[in-house]
Amino acid sequence: MRRALLMVLMVSMLLLPTVSAEKKVVYVGEIEGTITQYTADQFESYIKIAEERNAEALIIELNTPGGQGDAMMRIVSLIQNSTVPVIIYVYPRGAIAASAGTYIAMASHLIAMAPGTSIGACEPILGYSANGSIVRAPAKIRNFYAAYMRSLAEASGRNETAAVKFVLEDLSLTAQEALRANVIEIIANDVPELLKKANGMKTKVPVSGKGYVTLNFTNVEVKRLNPSLSYQIVSFLANPGIAYILLTVGMLGLVFGFLTPGWHVPETLGAILLVLGVVGMGYFGYNTAGLVLVILGIIFFIAEALTPTFGLFTIAGLVSFILGGLIMFGKGGGIYLVSGETFSTLRIIIIVTGIILALFFLFGMVAVMKAHKKRPETGKEEMIGAVGRVVEDLDPEGMIKVRGELWKAVSKTGETIKAGEKVRVVKMNGLTLIVERFEGDGDV
Template sequence: MRFKTALIVLILFAMLLPTAHAQGNTVYVAKIDGMITGYTVDQFDRYITEAEKANASAIIIELNTPGGRADAMQEIVMRIQNAKVPVIIYVYPSGGMAASAGTYIALGSHLIAMAPGTVIGACRPILGYGANGSIVEAPPKIVNFYIAYLRELAEMSGRNATLAEQFITEDRSVTSQEALKYGVIEVIATDVNDLLQKADGMETKIPVKDRGKVVLHLRDARVVYLEPSFKDTVIKYITDPTIAYVLLNLGFIGLIFGFLTPGWHVPETIGAIMLVLGLIGLGYFGYSSAGLLLIALAMIFFIAEALTPTFGLFTVAGTITFILGGTMLFGKGGGEYLVSGALYETLRIIIIVMAILLGLFFAFGAAAVVRAQRKKPEAGKEELVGAEGKVIQELNPEGLVRIHGEIWKAISKDGSRIPAGEKVRVVEVKGLTLIVSKEGDLDGGS
């Protein structure tokens, strides 16, 4: 009897064990598409952090980039090499590339895969572009530094260091088949599922933090796709060098045109927004810095609306930039990349509501305060000239009048008699005595 009971328990345990293992075997997949900038650093960090929190078996980064900033690339490489889960760089889709900065990132990863029809390489450092569009070459000491840096990345992962050096010295690029043949990459895969099957059982080329080199168990893993957020989509387009340059120039044109045509406010408003978006598009900022810059611009718009009411133009501009800034500043959490990101959805609603409330406050409340501050005081003697009042004690020629609810001693201007109840207007103030004229006499004499 005891033997049968033990056998049943063992059978149930054997049935449940694979299920528990399957549930824990999860692979995250994210996409990085476009220039490598400060924003890309944030994206890599958030994607990898999300996989670490879930204790995923690996995270696959679908990479398609023509290159980008060297400082951002180095931060990304450091984040990958300090990741607590294996990071697989997958050059994808067909027709895509991991050029320039993308090559360094790939060689710094735990495993490299490429889709058929993709290329990798051509990563010689440059300082930028001249006024005529020609490339400004980096000096030898910078080139030599990156040769040593790329060779080290290749050697520490056991990849082809000689070919890696040629990526810089000869601006060489290779196809996926050549990269596999010459030992630069580990896998050629047509899609994520194909990659999971082919990489299953492989060992990472570099150690995973606190775990050493890890054997990948990816077959039949549950795949979780991390979708890009709205801000990632916006950044992808404005960080394109051509678009960023156009935004900068249109921004300057808008500001200049606005200053030359004062009173309209539309050109300088649109110009200011384009100028800030162009600066953000240069890629020197991370999401937090870009968010702060947009929120600062929104505050300028709100204050301008209060000081120089524009029938809502500055309010609308401020509201839009505040929402964009809030989204970039506070939308950092990993939950925003999951379909069930309820927390981020709530935060986004709060950002929109706060932007509208701030806009209404500055459009009506703050503007009213400014108008009240600018309004001439009604109590001073000088402000009494021209004020209308009513005789409460007959002027003959002296008497009393009521002006703004106050009783003043008054004298008729021409010494004539003005009976009580008549309307008068102040024409002069002498000490504490008002010189007044009847409304009809004043109108008639004008």
Template sequence: MAVYVSPKGARAGSAGTFIAAAGNFAVMAPGTNIGAATPISATGEDLEDTLASKVENDAAALIRSIAQTRGRNEDKLEETVRSAASYSAQEALADNVVDLITEDLDDLLAKLDGLTADTSLGMVVLETEGLEIRTIEKNILEHFLEFISDPNVSFILLTVGGLGIVVEMFNPGLVAPGVVGVICLLLAFLALGNLPVNWAGAVFIVLASVLIMLEVVVAGFGILGVGAIVSLMVGGLLLFTQFGDSSPTLPSINVNRWLLSGTGGVVGLALVYVVGLAYQSRKEGPPEKASVLTGMLGRVTGELAPKGIVMVGNETWTAVSEDDSVIRIGEPVEVRSVEGLILTVFRRIDPETQENS
């Protein structure tokens, strides 16, 4: 029935001009404008000559027919298509482009009261005085969807989700990381479905999660960690980056640079700490093992010349012979000392062998 361009500073541009012109009553608030309805491409660029002429003539004919139906100024409305003309609220009212100017919704309802509108059911007299105004608010689900559709939140969900899944894959049975990861990923995909996402960025973020876990598991001494941070930063930058022509109607969407930098910094510090622990562990070895292993018997499984492999207590260890002598596969040895993850062993004479000799 009534199309209201409001509040102050709002505009009915492009398709909004057609919508306003098609209403039974076109109403504007002070400080608003209408017009600039010249057709352009979906990317905001001008159309090619032939196509532009066809589309422009079609749009001009449409808005003239709308103006004729609603009894509005055909020439002025056609100019919004032909020459991208725009009019202020006062100009539009003076040129019969719109019907009314009202200060607010209450003023709108007061001025509409008693007016007659031509509808599909015939002529209808509007009775808007004292009409109950019902405001439609967002429900909890819509607020939640709006929250997770924030580019920064969706980035965090994707990162945490990918990391949780990878942790569960490398450590089956933990359960919690897998559950959290699946939930975060599902929420991330739900959010990304409402955003202009670049899936190459999502792949980079998942790759970063894999590299982080590989760094922890195989101890890449920082190489995999650096790759993880680089992959994470690149993924965050690409996640909502659209290459080529972009739609002029879409706002600029990207992950906050401070959030991206902070996430990269936290991941970097965490990896430095983990790599440091891994290096220290390799250097010192498990302290509780040293006293237990000393004096234990084992057998050579990889020739010591003087370094090789021994089996001690059903565990495989790197070992060196105490006197740098060669100890062949199958010979018994005894652990003299433990330094880090390397055992120092000496050849132990097998009693049975000694008796036979």
């Protein structure tokens, strides 16, 4: 009886569904360079991936000199509404979280810095004067950003005094100074050390829908989120130096093109560079920037059809169309137009479609040029050079037959040309053809 019960117990245990502890995942993304709307799109993409995959946390390795205020506020809102803890990690050594980057860090659930990094210097500026000096924002704007920074520090329980000095006094702190001043929570050399030190800590900011969360990084798997193709393209364009050069050269190209009409190369390159420069200013999102380039490409294609340029407009249209498509559908924005797997196929479709459109307009251009070169089928020009046969002696006037039609004709030299001989039309005077004797094998 005991053996039977033991057997039943063993079989039951074997049949019971096995429960294995699912390994927790921490995602690590990278944000580098000037903060623009593209940065906000990429931030949204990172957060959405972490939320959809129920990540334990999202770590953003941040290295930025600052950027646009509206893009920064959008990122702050994204962090505050995230259902996954967002940790800002100023990394690698030598990195900074200045200006807009400091606001983003202060809004995060936890701040970590690598040794040799710095944070702060948030005074708002309006730009730079002609001599290169900073144009400071008026007191009203400075006070607004100071209050905004204070509210972020207050919500996270961080040092409000230092936070306000970041704005009003352009205070900057090293990693050690920021830790002592209660501005950040952790100093770590790398992500594994960060996870080890943050394990068991409670978030400084409530996680959306969950309140304050105790971080549990025991037995976690770290997965990196690579920047999207869109973000890599626009990050290069959004470099202030690159954007400025593109705008300047683009405008010079347009001016030079208008001063030298007929060549088309300067204005074509100028238009492309100017649009890329505007895109690089970062005031668009991925979708708008991509759409602008696609529309520019279509305009170039149409221009090629209307004003053949031996393929110049076609090449320009192809470059603009493909670049715009890759940015627009490059998995950059928080609102996914397509999945990553679909984009791999879509990328090929975008390139193939662009090539097909380019070939279509290119062959259309060739057809137009051939039509321009082709002799007209009717009219005076069509008759010149035609070969006919005399049906009534030209002495010097008579009748000839050209292409199945009878024409009154006059011998050019005044000589007599007998019926049956070949003649060639050299001139047309009203409805009378001026001809000369023809000894060749031309068609009659």
